[in-house]
Amino acid sequence: MSLYEFLGTVEVGLIFGLVALGAFISFRILDFPDLTVEGSFPFGAAVASVLIVSFGWNPWPATLAAVGAGFLAGFATAYLNVRFNILHILSGILVAISLYSINLRIMGGSNKPLLGAHTVFTSVQGWGVPAYFLSPVLLAVIVVVIKVALDLFLHTGVGMNMRAAGANPAMAAANGINVGRMKLVGLGMANALTALAGALFAQSFGSADAHMGIGVIIIGLASVIVGMSILPVRTITQATIACLFGALLYRFAVAFSLNADFLGLKASDVQLVTALLVVVTLVSQSSRSGMGKLLKRRA
């Protein structure tokens, strides 16, 4: 792996760290299996790229608008669930599939190129530092700021209420916490992060594409689960670190598969190798002697 590829892998990993933080809020904090992200990731990409390319917006407010759009998407899912009692998974699916059509409308087609456009990455270029080095640095700053802000939020009164609402809704409600409102805010936040990831990814990838959302939920979840099974997660701060670590690890698993041709693997085996690496990680960490037991049984 070259330095260039290494930094590229970190770049994609950091972007998906935001998706992992979103998945952490919905799946872990709120205990809400949220499938909206498959729609909100390309939604963020679509909003940002259209504002930049068609409306000539500065990339920073365009990216911020994508964050707002993502919040609305998550809010819509939570609203369907809280207000109309539609099953949580179904609410997410409904919003995600409607976003597919909405994204096509917004982009006026399935692909909106950002090649040659002014993006958040080009706006920090210069100072004699190569772009492939600055992009991951910029992303690292954004991701760390968001991570710290999220940690702080989850320690505020509202944040505590949100954690309680997810951990034990009945008890939370009995203590006067509006569980529904917590879902609305929490899912909004989760999808705002996902849409931000989508907006940043489109600017780094060179286009927004209607099919960008495919598999995003799996990547997000795998990152959270892998990260949390490897790192200690006794506190919120540790948990969010684990999410980011998991997202990076997942990307390195993909990079490893891309470079694994010397093992006699075909290009189409990438997904399988990635999945296997995740499984191996989980199995070897799930119990202290998990691997040891497996070996002993053989003997």
Add this chain to the structure above:
Amino acid sequence: MKRILRTSAALLAAMTIALGSSGVHSAELKKVAISTIVEVPQLLETRDGVIKGLAEKGFADGKDIKVDYQTANGNLPTQQQISKKFVGDGVDVIVAITTPTAQAMASVTTTIPIVFATVTDPVKAKLIPQYKAPGGNITGVSDAAPIAEQLKLFREILPKLKKIGFVFNPGLDSSNATLERLRDEAKPLGISIVEAAAPTANEVIPATKKLTGNVDAIYIPNDTTVVAALETVVKIGQETSTPVFTGETRGVDRGAVASMGLDYIEVGRLAGHMVAEILKGKKPGEIDAVVAYQQMPNFVVVVNKGAATAMGTAIPDAVLKRATRVVN
């Protein structure tokens, strides 16, 4: 703490293996990197055509050049990582098959030559500013369908053709582009187009059924979603005696009445020839980007006699005579 140490050790080991692997390639051979977004027949044919075209111009894989092929398995983040890998590996030419693949490659390098293939509208995709002497580091081959010629063929088979039903996935840019061009080309012929959108394979049946009785024929573009359910469309066409035409010739073997034009091996070959020119020292920006069918003097015409009968029509002798291939 132990866990962290152990994990870090495992990670380090994985990274060392990954780092070490890049040294396996021999340094002397020029490196041609090819990537696709998914492995579907037409994209694999394009890839094989590229390798064939390169070999014709004296660049055999493994002997004169080293071909590195990677597919993103439908995953855009992986595509992005592949583009970074190619640049990091310092490849000599990148062949990008499909629009998002080409965009991912174009976003990471302005110096390494990129040859795109199977991109329907490279100008709209912002890959090149124009076909003629595109400048920059990108050129390539568009796979836009020869729609005017196709319409003439359909008219020959169905002289009373007035209304064509168009089943497509509105989420695919290539299909939208085909629809636009189909409308433009059909107007002077007095043919109108009736659209039926099918965003997923499951919606192909209702979309097709909505058309039957209202149109004289159905046209299926090179649309991966609808082509996946082609047999269903053929069945409906047979039940209602509505002839079904396809934008790609392979569909005729699966039961469509006729098609003409694109052979994806040819699309790839043209791209392969461009790569060869670049390897010989030409700048990509000086090589004109081309639309594949305009470079192919003889269109492939494929007709299916059995399918025509089943859909209540017959193929005229004149068409049979000039058909490249007749399926019974």
